[in-house]
Every structure is written in structure tokens, then in C-alpha cells.
Amino acid sequence: MIELQATITVRELAERAHAAAVALRSATPEQKTRAIQAMARGLLTHADRILEANARDIAAAKAAGMGSAKTDRLTLTEARLRDMAAGLKDVAALPDPIGQKFAAAEMPSGIHVERVRVPLGVILFIYEARPNTTADAAAICLKASNAIILRGGREAKESNSAIVSVLAEGLTSEGLPADAIQTVPFYDHESVNELLGMNGLIDLVIPRGGEALIRAVAQHSTIPVLKHFKGTCYVYVDADADLDMAEEIVFNSKVQRPAVCNASEHLLVHQAVADEFLPRMAERLNMVELRGDDASRQILPSIRAATEADWSEEYLDLIMGVKVVADVDEAIRHINTYSSNHTDTIVTGDEAAARHFLHDVDSATVLWNASTRMADGGQVGLGAEIGISTDKLHARGPMGVEELTSYKWVVIGTGQIRK
């Protein structure tokens, strides 16, 4: 396939983003809010333009033999555009983090010290062919006064280009620099790797997509990367669980949207309730392929055996590993060994067991009596989410606007010097 002729170099693109980020340091909260509202309106008033571009992407993808699941993620509709616009309005309404002061104190020397939230600068967002993500990611970055470089999947390039031109109109309508939201017009690996080495111009890389993509980015980048690795999430049903509640939580965690990172992949059941719980849960999960350890297969003889590799598998599909454990300690050990430390939940009526689990399971989100699907920026109060970090540095778990900021130390004195 012949690439569009790139009219700028990779470096120029990054330099424009950097210049836009410097200009954004002086953007007011009102400018940003109104610009994002204008973007939301623009997605609807320019729906035809965006849907036409999307139709070209879909035609090319079908001609290239793209599968139906990927084509579905690539497809925009009027309803999806309305969802995108509603998402932008939500971001516009969020509190502005920039300039917030925290940890202010007067020191014995007489200096006043405070920390002030500031933008990170330029964020490189690398993702797959899901054009509905484009507007959302751009708006969340802008809310924190960051410039964004969007490197979406090649298959969505016409759609992304149309969306970004609409977003740019929103920026310029409020006097903000159009270069604050740019798409990368290069799709070769060399160009991406060149971007991943532009320390000094780009401040943070956020890759979102399959594990291979994220590992490749982390491997090549000399810029800090906030990773969003796989979600191998567990539900543990304890001896003292309300089994009705457990059934609903397991079902929702597994089935409500199996292809997302906070869907649950594996079920651990305390031996004291396995005989009662597993048969009813298997019946409820009749559309799910279960893979069990020996103990669970004694209760459910028809399910296939799980292998050692199953326990760390992220199926993203209607498949679930099942294991009987002796107690909460074995559950915790198993999860800390095999889960991806993303999101794990305990169902129990025993507060001591729950507190033990919440303390000792070393995962970004730990839940008690709630579906793993609740580990989501919207559900936990972030309002919007740019990803779920499986890193421990900077941001862990659901990442919203505030997680896209840094801070500076501001010291105000009256001539203080060091003795």
C-alpha cells in the first residue's frame, strides 16, 4: 500500500508538539473547557465527513481481509459518534488539575513551600485501530494542558485524520494551538522508534493495545513509558461468601465484557464451599469454557484440565480457569504468583479474610464484594480514563486527568540562604 506523502519529518512533528505544549502552559481552564465542548459539537456537525473517512478505512480493511472483530472496532456509526461527543462533554466538565496547590507548609527557615500541579508536556499515545479512542485520549490530555501525538493503527488513518481535523478546529476556535493534537502520518517502525527516542521533546509514552505492542514500545523507548499490560484478573470466592452474591460477581466479572482488561479470567473457590458453589456457577456460566484443576474436576468431571500455563493466561474470551484452594492464604499466594497484578477481587462475609486479601494481594486494584469490572476510571470516580497502569511508578491502576500531570516545587522566601 502506498503511504500518504509525509509533508513533515518526525522531528518537526515532535517539535511542533513541544511548542504547542509550551503555549498550553498559559491556557486558562475556561479555554480548555470550551475547546473540548467545541470538539464535542464538531464531532456531530461534521459527522458526515468523519463517517465518509471511516467508510474508506473499512473498505480498505475489508479488501485487505480484516476479521470481523477488528473491523467492528474500526467501525464508527452515528451512535458511536454521539457516545464520543458525550465522552468529551464529560471530560470538559471535570475539574481542572493544573495550578492546584498541595502540601503547602512554612519551614523553620521562614520559607513557604508548596507543590503546584503542572502539565507533563507532550504525550505520545500509541494505540490500535480504534478511532473512537482518538477523541477521548486527546481531550483527557488537553484537560491536563498536555499536547498529544496520536499514533493510532494504520487501518484507522483516514478516520483518525478526519477526527483530528475536527478536534483541531475546537482548539483554534479558543485560540489554542492546533499542534496540541496531532496524528502521526508515518506508519513504518523506524518513524515510531525515532519518536520513542525524542527525550526532551516528548515527556511520556502511553501504549495501549496487545501485549506484544506494549513490550515493543517499552523495549525501544528511552522516554518514560506508562504501561498497560495484560489483565489476568482473579475472583476468589471465600468460605464465608454469600453465594448468591458470588454468583453474580463471577458472572459479571467474566461475561459482561470478556474482551477487556478488567474482565476476570480465573476463579478460585475455597474448599469448604466448592461442592455447593461450583456446580451452580458452572450452570450459570454455561456459555463459558471452564478449565479446572484436579479438585474442581472431581466436582465438575466434564470440564477439561487446566495446565500450569492457564493460570497466567489472559483469554479475553469466554474461557475461565477454575481452582479449589485450601484457604485465603493459598488464594493470595496463587494470585501473587500468577495474576498480572491488575485487578483481583475477594467475595466473602468475613472481614478479617477480606482485610488480609486487600492488604496482601499486590495488585493495582483489589476489591471486596465487587466485580472486577468495577476497576474502571468511570466507576472509581476519575470521570474519564486514558488507561489502566500496571506499573508502580507515577500512576497505578485507572489513570485519569490528574495522572497526566507532574508538579513543581515553589519556594517563596525573604532572602533565605543555606547556613
Next chain:
Amino acid sequence: MIELQATITVRELAERAHAAAVALRSATPEQKTRAIQAMARGLLTHADRILEANARDIAAAKAAGMGSAKTDRLTLTEARLRDMAAGLKDVAALPDPIGQKFAAAEMPSGIHVERVRVPLGVILFIYEARPNTTADAAAICLKASNAIILRGGREAKESNSAIVSVLAEGLTSEGLPADAIQTVPFYDHESVNELLGMNGLIDLVIPRGGEALIRAVAQHSTIPVLKHFKGTCYVYVDADADLDMAEEIVFNSKVQRPAVCNASEHLLVHQAVADEFLPRMAERLNMVELRGDDASRQILPSIRAATEADWSEEYLDLIMGVKVVADVDEAIRHINTYSSNHTDTIVTGDEAAARHFLHDVDSATVLWNASTRMADGGQVGLGAEIGISTDKLHARGPMGVEELTSYKWVVIGTGQIRK
């Protein structure tokens, strides 16, 4: 020089640190405090053992022709051991960050959400031959329930080994794992690079030392790195500065301890006060070599000319660049172009100019009417400092105990599922 025979492999060392970090998750605040107090006492009761080891290091260093400044940094004395012990007592007295809850909220779904501070895990600390840093870094890491792998300069290996054996006694006296504080007995590059690839066992790398060391670590590490790059710090004396105060601040920033990262390297002076200020400042700085732009050399004809390269230079010595600027805007532009975004200060009586500077200078610490030397963990209330980050991710500026933590999301429900 023949290396000590390493009795464990690099991987075993990292695995021991990881196991110690898991055990430390259950350490109580009292255990950690008492262990650090015991370490402080141990440094004094075992002073002879440490000083003998240090004497062996110094003898070897002198035999190898080490210069006097490096030998001085390598040297321990009873007075330095007392300072190290006092530093540990300060760390012991700091508040414990682990388990602190923040951002707690009830969501519309009925779930309770909170974030809880947790340890990072294992920290690899890479530094030069300054054995007085060893105890301090270990204690700060332990206060945040992290295990530490100390990779100090090869020249300090006997000293570090003696210090760490004393620290380990402090750990075990409180039932904490001795492997929570380990030195690396390998000094070849391959072993360090092997450590820098141990994602999953090591959570964070903190390099402290020269720029070349830090760049090499950042280049090789696949583990997140918190960098502490050079401090090319500026003092800007504005038109409305109190010139007596300005003289004290410039002198203190430059001369009080010229070899540290928050010492100032360059001076900018508003054109309106340059004629009056520069001659008196030059007289006060008579032990400092000044390097000026054309305008400052018209006022101080005897100083040598600064080159373009001077403005981003970190001299760490009694040398200072001097430049006359038209106004605060030119000062901000110059600093954002040439400083290392570490620490920069404005001296002025004009609040509007100060606020403009504090907002627009994109540095980790910005000061108004205070010496750059005040940008220090102790001075700004952290109690202790493991370094000064020039990164924007995770921690920026002075880093204390809290900056060595992560957090987890804790969600408590009553059966909530995703609709």
C-alpha cells in the same frame, strides 16, 4: 585487581531482595523505626570495624592514584559516622507512609473507593564511592518498606560491606529480613546490566552520580529509572531586586558548596541594575572565575567571554556565567533554553515578575528570594532525601520517603456489578 569471589549469582541476589520485599509488606511501623534506631547505634558501637574497612579502601585507592577530592569523599571519620547515625535517627523519626489512605470516596454505585500507600518493592541504588550515602539510602528505603540493592563505587567496597553488615544486624534485631539491605559484590558492567534487566524482581533504579553514569543506566535499564541529572541552576536578579539580598543569595547559591547539584552555575541580571549590581557582585565573588556575555563584559571588562556552551554547563566549581537580560521574559526564555530544569531562582521585590517567573520557568524547583541551595529535602520539609529528580514522572525535585512508595486502589462493595 582480583575480585572477591562472588558466592551468589546476580539473579539470586535479586531474588533474595524480592523475597525480602514481600516479607517487608508485613513489617510494622514500630519494627522499622526500631531497626533504623538500632542501625544508628550500630554505626557508633561498630565504628572501629567500619573505619578499619574504610582504611583498607583508602589505602587501595591511594595506591591506585586516586585524586584528593575523590579520596575525601571516600573517607569516613568518627565525626562522619556520628553524622550518619544522626541522619538515621532523623529517618527513624519520620512519619511512616505505608498504609496511609487518601482520596477516599463513596461512589454512586455504593462502592467505597480509597487509595492506600504501598511500598514500591525492590530499589536498585547505583552510586559512586561515597560510603556515607550507604546508610542513609538504606534507611530511607526501609522506612517505605522497600528492599534495597546497593551498588556503590568499587573503591568503597570494603567500607560498604562493613556498613551493610552493621545495618543487617539492625534488621535482624527486629525480626526483619537481612536481605532487605544488600550490597552488590559484582563490579563488572555485565553484572550491573543484568540487574538493569530484572523487571519483575526489581521495581525501580535510582542512579546518583555523574551525568555519564546516569545516562548509561538510563540507556541500559528496562526497569523504570528515576534520574537525577545535572543541576545547571540559575539566579536571576530582577530590576526590582533588593541588591543586598541579591548579593547574599548569589554568593550563597554559588559559593556555599559549589560541587553539589543545587549550587548555582549562572547569573542573569536585569539591564536596569546591571551597572550597579555586577561590580559589587564581582568583588564579592573574587574567588570565582566569571564568564560573561558582551553586555556584562562592558561593565566587567576583565572577565573572559562566555561561549554558547557555557550557558548549559554544570561547572561544580568556582566558575560562574554572567549575562545581562532585557527583562524577566528574556530571563525565563534563557533559563528554559539552557538550564537543566533542576532549580532556578528569581530575586525581586516585584510580585508580578516573581509570579510570572514561578509559573513559566519549567524547572523542578523554582524559588523567589531564596538561595538555590534551599532546594533540598531537608530544607523543604522531607526530613531526608534520597536524591533530586529531574524527571517529570512519579517524583520531581527533592525525593523523600513518600516518593519511594506506590499505591493501590482498594474497592469495598456490597455485591456491585457492572451494568
